Amino acid sequence: NAGVTQTPKFQVLKTGQSMTLQCAQDMNHEYMSWYRQDPGMGLRLIHYSVGAGITDQGEVPNGYNVSRSTTEDFPLRLLSAAPSQTSVYFCASRGEKLFFGSGTQLSVL
């Protein structure tokens, strides 16, 4: 049982590039979410989904897109990366409790 799997673990982008952070869970959880973690700011919710086909915005959604075509997968897309998006990104899924993946460290130059 892998839990929540995120790829890649590290990524460096140039300003303006696009990329997709992958997230998959094997616990059959309906709820999935993306957080970003910045020094001194804790974890902030970007987007979340309560089931396949349903997504909603969190606290800091600007610059990010999500989709939920299957229960297992919840990718996060950066359409045009900016230095302000340099952060550590965590995907999470929830049954009774919220479980986090191991994170993706993203640097935008």
Place this chain on the structure above:
Amino acid sequence: GENVEQHPSTLSVQEGDSAVIKCTYSDSASNYFPWYKQELGKGPQLIIDIRSNVGEKKDQRIAVTLNKTAKHFSLHITETQPEDSAVYFCAASNPHFGNEKLTFGTGTRLTIIP
């Protein structure tokens, strides 16, 4: 929306002593309060949680207390060990927005001194 404040931001305690981390929340409707431990290079891991119909919950060396009137909750770690060194986050959620929309504190870096 909800606002969660966490103190202290750093905490160093001697091995074997107790550690206490405190959080306050702003939304009186919040009813779920988890605590997460994050080790270096890893994602946050749930260590204990409490709901607003309970005042205290304990799991071995870890306990959480909740004061709904004052809108604050605390994490207590007794008999600290080196493996307790990590960053700890508190969080709160309001059922109106769904327990999925957790609001996190800014974290406490706990260092256990051997």
